Amino acid sequence: MKSAVETLNPTRVRLTVEVPFEELKPSLDAAYKKINQQVTVPGFRKGKIPARVIDQRFGRGAVLEEAVNDALPKFYTEAVNEGELNPLGQPEVDITELKDNELLTFTAEVDIRPAIEIPDYSGIEVTVDAVEISDEDVENSVQQLRERFATTSVVERAAAEGDVVTIDLEAKVDGEVLEDGVAKGVTYTIGSGELLDGIDEAVTGLEAGGSATFTSELKGGSAQGKEAEVKVDVTEVKARELPELDDEFAQLASEFDTLEELKADSRKRLAQSRRFQQATEAQEKVLDALLELVEVPLPEKLLEEEIRTRKHNLEHHQLGQMGMTLEAYLKIQDKTEEQFEAELKEQAEKGIKTQFVLDELVNKEKLSVGQEELTEHLVRRAQSSGMSPDQFAQAVVEGGQVPMLVGEVARGKALAVVVEAATVKDTNGEIVDLDDEDETDETAETVEAAEGTEDAAEEASEERTEKSEG
16 A cells, blocks of 8 residues: 655645555455345355356446445554544545556545644743632631521511512513412522512512512523513512621531631632642633634634534534523623634633644644543542432443543643743742642643533433433
């Protein structure tokens, strides 16, 4: 076999492959054997029909077609390996010449990973928010804890902001009550903004037994996005009572004996949370700075497929689970379809570029992924997906996504190398030390977000469920 590689552009090549006919013989024998098992010829036992009879009855061309279809993947793979190519996606194959007992010639056009030159990245400098915890931050944190320990009691008065009301709802569109527009015994805290727009104004001032009607745009259900006339009946009003902020509350709500100890712990937890946010911000900014340094040509077909995949995942996984259409989502986001498509393309371009650049860094820095690192990453991904590690692992294996997880960890390690080499300062001009034992997994999360792979395991799980049901 002979092969030649023609570069069409930085991300696409054409392979021209010549195969001497003798190298087709194994596939030709297999074709005769396969046809032998599929057809019946009077006077011959099944599987014992001579090749000349098959040629006479069914045509030599049918045998050659079967043989070529069987042999093409093998010869294509050999040509790819010979040319030391990194193909992306399926090739477009064209048989240019087939001379019986002489020669097979075919071409294969395929996208490839572009050659990338990683420049010196040690000069990258980024600025992140400083970790500053104010007394107000601590007070707000303690107040949130206090809210969780609030008690309620029934009151015989008009409902006011902060009260908890029990209500019945009935929604009409064009004068007709919706099948899914009736709800009874709903508990709602006035002012929380967790239900329909306009409900706070409607129930404020009503006592138990009172009713009101208001107009609101429905956020979900069969008439999502439509204006509805909503009738609300208040069946009960409860006042919320917050515990006193004292040492007794600290003992009730925590393992601490005094309120001051509780506040000190809240300050410590807030600082840890802000440091994590700071590290994430640093990783994102370092990644953006690295991508700015590298010129990466993007394969056109790969980009188109990535855009299609992201749109499908948004519509059928994320929005689908919420019962929301893309049109409703765009309306909530106040975006036109053109703006959405432009953002989707930009995200897809960044995702592909991130993967190419960090994969090249993995090779350049000779980074590898150990079993322990992969297991830790798998457990974290399982937690974020709401699955057990065993369920998640099964979904990933059956979805053929183990290499994807290995790639995520490896690219996370590559980004960690760049972050370590970069200079990170906070808004006060202080050098930020990002040395952390969990840094690799944190950078893996940053890489996932940039590449848009956060839902891959959930998608694998859903695909596995759909196949088993089908």
